[in-house]
Amino acid sequence: MWLIDSSIGRKLIMSITGVFLVLFLLFHSLMNIVVIISPEGYNMICEFLGANWYAMIATSILAAGFVIHILYALFLTFQNMRARGAVKYALKKNQKEVEWTSQNMFILGTIVFGFLVLHLYNFWFKMQFVELSGHGDVSKAADGAYWVSQLFSSWIYCVVYIVWLSALWLHLTHGVWSALQSLGLNNKTWLPRVKTISNIISTIVILMFMSIPIYYLLGFGSGI
Amino acid sequence: MEKNINVTLKIWRQVGPNEKGKFETYKLDNVSTDSSFLEMMDVLNERLISERKVPIAFDHDCREGICGMCSLYINGHPHGPDGEITTCQLHMRNFKDGQTIVIEPWRSAAFPIIRDLMVDRGAFDKIIQAGGYVSINTGGVPDANSIPIAKVDADEAMDAASCIGCGACAAACKNSSAMLFVAAKVSQLALLPQGKVEAAHRAKAMVAKMDELGFGNCTNTGACEAECPKNVSISHIARLNREFLSAKFKD
Incomplete structure (x- = not known):
């Protein structure tokens, strides 16, 4: 199967799952800022995306996207480390054109994944999981605004989330243009444009996400 | 302007593809800044030969940047720190007096080392x-x-x-x-x-x-x-x- 055997096939899987996850992040961040505008509206979305059949299908596809992206990352990184050979360079420097992020996608991805586990525990485990399993307080399962204000009432969590989102931002700035390059959607004229578009998309997504912990950190959310 | 510099060279020596290699340090004095990097290597090899030591193996051919034969990973960069040139086009004026220059072969599992700095x-x-x-x-x-x-x-x-x-x-x-x-x-x-x-x-x-x-x-x-x-x-x-x-x- 060329999607597993060939290097470009493997990169195709990485880029398609990557683009899919970026679209998810865009969707996720758009819904999140509703909690600032209207907590009631936000809870309606939480209700809508609870343990319903359509939300479950979407969650399963999303989880599959994450799993494939992470497994392929492990697989590719392992192969790439082996390709250098037994002896590594004693002294290795980069030209200034080489972005730091592009050399550290696996490390950034690992950081993002670590916080993702924490994030699932903070929200998913207390909301959709409670609805599914029936354990815990079902009455609060769709009260997203409550859990958000609960979590971000602690400044430590606000800072933790801001750090997490910064790592994700770095991951995306390389990831978005890199995905387009791997899909072959690039040329000499478009290379700087694709990089700029990639920076704009990742910055918009991350600013939308970050606005929430910052909003609570500045004390605007305490009244809810 | 031409001047002479003294450099310390840390060069990867490896007898064969399956042998264990290691860095050897050589001191080379009075290197003209007008000489090319490979000429500097030639001077070092001449000295090694006169001392009845085994010269350092490295690839080179046309010495004008078109054949693609020269290699060398110099101070953390392939073809040296200068941009858009091959090793044979690199000159000693890019280095300072007293500098240590680390020279390694290309390192890749697909390019096995033949000897010293020469890879297949x-x-x-x-x-x-x-x-x-x-x-x-x-x-x-x-x-x-x-x-x-x-x-x-x-x-x-x-x-x-x-x-x-x-x-x-x-x-x-x-x-x-x-x-x-x-x-x-x-x-x-x-x-x-x-x-x-x-x-x-x-x-x-x-x-x-x-x-x-x-x-x-x-x-x-x-x-x-x-x-x-x-x-x-x-x-x-x-x-x-x-x-x-x-x-x-x-x-």
């Missing part, structure tokens, strides 16, 4: 043999302008063809990926009418050979382009991806 780059020849040629009969020389080729395409093909196959891309890449080399060799033919006929087969065959030989996967770091002595652009890699993916989807 036969892997690149095998990739070319897999499809980097035109095997259809294109007839004699066509009349001028009978097959119009857009200036943009001609330039792009020419830029790709400037690749000398030295292996700096794979040496510089943190994944030891040969994608820039393969992309250049696929692009120079895919852009022109004679090469287009076999473009799909070529992309598949060359990528398959590249993977088989143990080169890594491209992660678009751009280190290859930054270190390439001929400044071959990574936009060729996008073209290779495009050629390869559309060929696979057609199957």
Whole structure:
């Protein structure tokens, strides 16, 4: 199967799952800022995306996207480390054109994944999981605004989330243009444009996400 | 202005492909800043020979930056710290008096060390043999302008063809990926009418050979382009991806 055997096939899987996850992040961040505008509206979305059949299908596809992206990352990184050979360079420097992020996608991805586990525990485990399993307080399962204000009432969590989102931002700035390059959607004229578009998309997504912990950190959310 | 400098050289010595290598330190005094890097290596080897020691093995041939034979990973950069040149075009004026210069061979599982700083780059020849040629009969020389080729395409093909196959891309890449080399060799033919006929087969065959030989996967770091002595652009890699993916989807 060329999607597993060939290097470009493997990169195709990485880029398609990557683009899919970026679209998810865009969707996720758009819904999140509703909690600032209207907590009631936000809870309606939480209700809508609870343990319903359509939300479950979407969650399963999303989880599959994450799993494939992470497994392929492990697989590719392992192969790439082996390709250098037994002896590594004693002294290795980069030209200034080489972005730091592009050399550290696996490390950034690992950081993002670590916080993702924490994030699932903070929200998913207390909301959709409670609805599914029936354990815990079902009455609060769709009260997203409550859990958000609960979590971000602690400044430590606000800072933790801001750090997490910064790592994700770095991951995306390389990831978005890199995905387009791997899909072959690039040329000499478009290379700087694709990089700029990639920076704009990742910055918009991350600013939308970050606005929430910052909003609570500045004390605007305490009244809810 | 010419002056003489004293340098300390840390050079990788390895007797054979399966032997264990290590760094040896050599002090070299009164090196003219006008001499080339390889001339400096020649001076060191002359001294080693006069001391009845084994000289350092390194690859070189034309010494004018077109054959792609010289290599050397100098102070953390393939072909040295200066940009857009090969090692043979590197001069000692790029180094300071008293500086330590670390010289290593290309390090890649696909480029086994033959001896000291010399590596076997036969892997690149095998990739070319897999499809980097035109095997259809294109007839004699066509009349001028009978097959119009857009200036943009001609330039792009020419830029790709400037690749000398030295292996700096794979040496510089943190994944030891040969994608820039393969992309250049696929692009120079895919852009022109004679090469287009076999473009799909070529992309598949060359990528398959590249993977088989143990080169890594491209992660678009751009280190290859930054270190390439001929400044071959990574936009060729996008073209290779495009050629390869559309060929696979057609199957």
